[in-house]
Amino acid sequence: MLPRMVTTHHRNCHLCEAMCGVVITTEGDRILSIAGDDDDPFSRGHVCPKAPALAEIHTDPDRLKTPLKRVGHDFVPVSWDEALDEVADRLSAIQREHGKNAVATYLGNPTVHNHGSSLLAPIFLHTLGTKSRYSATSVDQLPHQLASWAMLGHQLLLPVPDIDRTQYMLMIGANPLASNGSLMTAPDVKGRLRALRERGGRLVVVDPRRTETAKIADEHVFIRPGSDALFLLALAHVLTTEHEPRLRELAPYVQGLQTFRDAVRPFTPERVAGVTGIPANAIRRLAHELHAAERGVVYARLGASTQAFGGLCQWLVPALNILTGNFDREGGAMFTHPAVDVIAAARFAGIGRGSLGRWKSRVRQLPEANGELPVATLAEDILAPGPDRLRALVVMAGNPVLSTPNGRQLERALGELELMVSIDCYLNETSRHADFILPPVSPLCRSQYDVALSLLAVRDVAKWSPPVFAPPADGRDDWQILIGLAERIQKKRPLDLRRRLELAAWKRLGPDGVLDLLLRAGPYGRLRRGLLREGMSLRYLKKHRHGVDLGPLRRALPSRLPKERRYVDLAPPIYIEDLARVRRLLDASALGADPSDDGTAELLLIGRRHLRSNNSWMHNAPRLAAGKPRCTLIMHPRDAEARGLGDGARARVSSRRGEVEVPVEVSDAIMPGVVSLPHGFGHGGPGVRLGVATRSEHAGVSINDLTDEREVDALCGTAVLSGVPVRVASA
Ligand SMILES: Nc1nc2c(c(=O)[nH]1)N[C@H]1C(S)=C(S)[C@@H](COP(=O)(O)OP(=O)(O)OC[C@H]3O[C@@H](n4cnc5c(=O)[nH]c(N)nc54)[C@H](O)[C@@H]3O)O[C@H]1N2
Ligand SMILES: Nc1nc2c(c(=O)[nH]1)N[C@H]1C(S)=C(S)[C@@H](COP(=O)(O)OP(=O)(O)OC[C@H]3O[C@@H](n4cnc5c(=O)[nH]c(N)nc54)[C@H](O)[C@@H]3O)O[C@H]1N2
Numbered sequence: 001m002l003p004r005m006v007t008t009h010h011r012n013c014h015l016c017e018a019m020c021g022v023v024i025t026t027e028g029d030r031i032l033s034i035a036g037d038d039d040d041p042f043s044r045g046h047v048c049p050k051a052p053a054l055a056e057i058h059t060d061p062d063r064l065k066t067p068l069k070r071v072g073h074d075f076v077p078v079s080w081d082e083a084l085d086e087v088a089d090r091l092s093a094i095q096r097e098h099g100k101n102a103v104a105t106y107l108g109n110p111t112v113h114n115h116g117s118s119l120l121a122p123i124f125l126h127t128l129g130t131k132s133r134y135s136a137t138s139v140d141q142l143p144h145q146l147a148s149w150a151m152l153g154h155q156l157l158l159p160v161p162d163i164d165r166t167q168y169m170l171m172i173g174a175n176p177l178a179s180n181g182s183l184m185t186a187p188d189v190k191g192r193l194r195a196l197r198e199r200g201g202r203l204v205v206v207d208p209r210r211t212e213t214a215k216i217a218d219e220h221v222f223i224r225p226g227s228d229a230l231f232l233l234a235l236a237h238v239l240t241t242e243h244e245p246r247l248r249e250l251a252p253y254v255q256g257l258q259t260f261r262d263a264v265r266p267f268t269p270e271r272v273a274g275v276t277g278i279p280a281n282a283i284r285r286l287a288h289e290l291h292a293a294e295r296g297v298v299y300a301r302l303g304a305s306t307q308a309f310g311g312l313c314q315w316l317v318p319a320l321n322i323l324t325g326n327f328d329r330e331g332g333a334m335f336t337h338p339a340v341d342v343i344a345a346a347r348f349a350g351i352g353r354g355s356l357g358r359w360k361s362r363v364r365q366l367p368e369a370n371g372e373l374p375v376a377t378l379a380e381d382i383l384a385p386g387p388d389r390l391r392a393l394v395v396m397a398g399n400p401v402l403s404t405p406n407g408r409q410l411e412r413a414l415g416e417l418e419l420m421v422s423i424d425c426y427l428n429e430t431s432r433h434a435d436f437i438l439p440p441v442s443p444l445c446r447s448q449y450d451v452a453l454s455l456l457a458v459r460d461v462a463k464w465s466p467p468v469f470a471p472p473a474d475g476r477d478d479w480q481i482l483i484g485l486a487e488r489i490q491k492k493r494p495l496d497l498r499r500r501l502e503l504a505a506w507k508r509l510g511p512d513g514v515l516d517l518l519l520r521a522g523p524y525g526r527l528r529r530g531l532l533r534e535g536m537s538l539r540y541l542k543k544h545r546h547g548v549d550l551g552p553l554r555r556a557l558p559s560r561l562p563k564e565r566r567y568v569d570l571a572p573p574i575y576i577e578d579l580a581r582v583r584r585l586l587d588a589s590a591l592g593a594d595p596s597d598d599g600t601a602e603l604l605l606i607g608r609r610h611l612r613s614n615n616s617w618m619h620n621a622p623r624l625a626a627g628k629p630r631c632t633l634i635m636h637p638r639d640a641e642a643r644g645l646g647d648g649a650r651a652r653v654s655s656r657r658g659e660v661e662v663p664v665e666v667s668d669a670i671m672p673g674v675v676s677l678p679h680g681f682g683h684g685g686p687g688v689r690l691g692v693a694t695r696s697e698h699a700g701v702s703i704n705d706l707t708d709e710r711e712v713d714a715l716c717g718t719a720v721l722s723g724v725p726v727r728v729a730s731a
């Protein structure tokens with residue numbers, strides 16, 4: 001036999017938002033090694049323990065390779081043509097009979113990590129023409145996008161903390177040492193935070209749990225779950241009553257300062273101290289520190305978004321950065337200048353600047369936001385009888401049975417659909433309800449460019465990588481599956497020339513051809529060279545396999561503001577009106593820990609992430625799943641004792657929505673009155689094909705059997721995943 005050649009490949013790990021460069025060596029179709037790429041200018045060799053899972057996912061015997069069609073209780077393999085033809089036929093028939101909105105869509109998180117599907121999904125959605133669009137956005141970053149739209153005029157103009165140059169970081173509801181950073185693409189976030197402290201800076205973490213990140217911070221402040229908006233309002237109160245706002249260069253563009261001042265005046269530190277659990281003098285001191293910092297930034301993430309006042313929180317964060325002169329300024333919250341101008345590309349793909357309430361969900365009348373309905377309403381929009389019921393659902397790269405509130409109800413709803421389709425590589429808790437599962441090729445068989453994450457990176461960077469392996473002859477990637485469906489659906493419709501041409505062009509160019517056009521038209525393209533000697537293009541990136549550093553973040557305002565609306569609104573009416581709702585929280589003295597708890601009081605449930613896990617779908621990688629059980633209920637010793645629960649005891653946790661049994665982990669790293677359970681577990685169900693994840697020692701329980709789909713942020717419909725009232729008893 002001829003000796004096989006060892007080949008070295010460079011690319012970005014696509015498993016989380018950090019964009020770490022990896023070096024993968026292969027021999028034939030075998031992966032020999034995966035390591036950090038020391039020459040990647042952004043990640044400089046860093047990887048986390050998840051990187052080896054790139055190989056485990058690729059070789060996972062449970063990963064689906066051919067389309068599956070449901071026949072009775074079983075799935076049988078079918079050809080791509082048969083699957084795509086039948087799905088398109090049935091979707092078209094349902095839309096003809098019941099209207100376009102009868103077909104719903106749900107886009108999950110991995111869509112964002114794949115330039116083919118993220119660029120093409122909007123076109124697919126336009127082809128379907130349905131307003132019943134749902135996604136993981138409404139269990140995640142929706143409040144951020146809403147704030148960018150309302151304050152800056154574009155939902156994708158997302159500020160990023162300039163972590164490498166700041167001297168003061170107030171971090172709220174984020175745990176980047178586990179999550180590796182979110183809406184802040186920063187490989188080796190731990191090293192970057194350490195560097196902040198080494199240059200004399202200060203990191204303060206506000207979280208109901210003393211997290212991995214809190215442990216390396218200068219200060220950790222416990223906060224009652226769900227009360228962050230009041231804490232932020234009190235900071236704003238101090239910064240506008242005891243200090244003069246420092247708008248600096250932004251002054252000519254900022255509107256609404258007086259309205260903002262008037263609005264936050266009632267929220268004194270003294271008034272919010274009881275509910276937040278943070279003493280008034282601590283709030284005052286933090287405000288003074290933020291004001292005094294030479295370069296400072298407030299950064300708030302998931303814990304401050306998926307709560308009843310997440311909308312208000314993510315408005316107040318940029319507002320504080322603006323008031324302290326830290327917006328669009330070095331070391332503060334800044335904007336990227338990615339090689340693909342995502343905002344221009346969004347316009348091209350038909351994604352708008354933002355919107356709220358253009359239509360409503362059918363049952364609860366929750367508002368549309370940025371063209372989508374809150375996923376917390378999906379189940380009831382399927383289940384409630386009526387002529388406008390949802391009849392079909394296309395899920396792309398999502399596992400909403402485990403990832404959205406009251407997953408059990410959604411599971412029941414999926415069974416009521418006339419047609420369900422999952423574009424997914426696993427037969428899991430969601431796709432097991434599908435009539436068709438359409439699996440894309442392994443991610444290592446696709447080229448890679450992080451269109452979405454480059455928008456969120458703490459430096460401007462660009463990197464394209466070719467596929468590591470040639471795709472199997474009968475394999476289709478996500479974008480090809482979407483095109484296959486879209487083309488077939490179009491053929492059954494009256495001719496829409498623009499959409500026809502769009503699809504024909506896409507089919508010819510593919511994701512990389514489209515990417516090349518976007519790179520050339522972008523800020524570093526041939527026409528506008530900027531920093532590079534040769535203009536940016538796919539060809540240019542091909543010559544720089546470790547990636548290209550385009551430099552630290554640069555000032556972006558006012559030029560990046562939409563031409564139609566060149567101002568920054570500190571006090572958009574939607575938030576000022578919503579303050580009436582948060583004021584009611586001030587009277588809710590019952591929130592959180594009750595010192596007289598005899599073991600029957602309600603506790604507030606929050607989530608958590610673990611470095612070796614990623615949402616619901618990486619528990620089938622044996623190396624990641626190994627180790628101590630991770631799906632445990634963290635409980636304060638006082639609360640555990642009051643219920644007669646010791647470390648390792650089994651607890652029954654019940655909410656208004658459901659009940660689970662889970663082992664207890666007693667720890668004083670959590671606030672009294674608060675318990676924590678990770679999300680993404682609860683693997684199993686008839687037919688699920690996840691050999692490792694469903695083993696009893698790994699399966700765990702789903703936190704979303706406890707969360708309540710009726711609890712949403714009334715402003716924008718984001719699900720409340722933090723601070724869910726539960727009772728805990730010995731099982
Ligand atoms: N209680 C609670 N719930 C939460 C959260 C929480 O913190 N607490 N977090 C929320 C957040 S932030 C998010 S983003 C959501 C995530 O919610 P989802 O996106 O619904 O769920 P994931 O677990 O990311 O599931 C991803 C799915 O995509 C499939 N997949 C993986 N790679 C590919 C691919 O390349 N192509 C295709 N077609 N499919 C692929 C996987 O098999 C899996 O089925 O969960 C949310 N839910
Ligand atoms: N290892 C790993 N990495 C991931 C993921 C994963 O599942 N695993 N998921 C990826 C995804 S999809 C996302 S969106 C990001 C999310 O990244 P992060 O935003 O960093 O998310 P978490 O790690 O969940 O951190 C949220 C923190 O909020 C705290 N918290 C909960 N409720 C409250 C509250 O009411 N107020 C305050 N102040 N804090 C609260 C929690 O204790 C937790 O420490 O991570 C990404 N990276």
Ligand code: SF4
Pocket residue numbers: 013014015016017018019020046047048049050051180187
């Ligand atoms: S932090 Fe880990 S999972 Fe995230 S990109 Fe880097 S290696 Fe991949």
Ligand SMILES: [Mo]
Pocket residue numbers: 109140
């Ligand atoms: Mo997320």
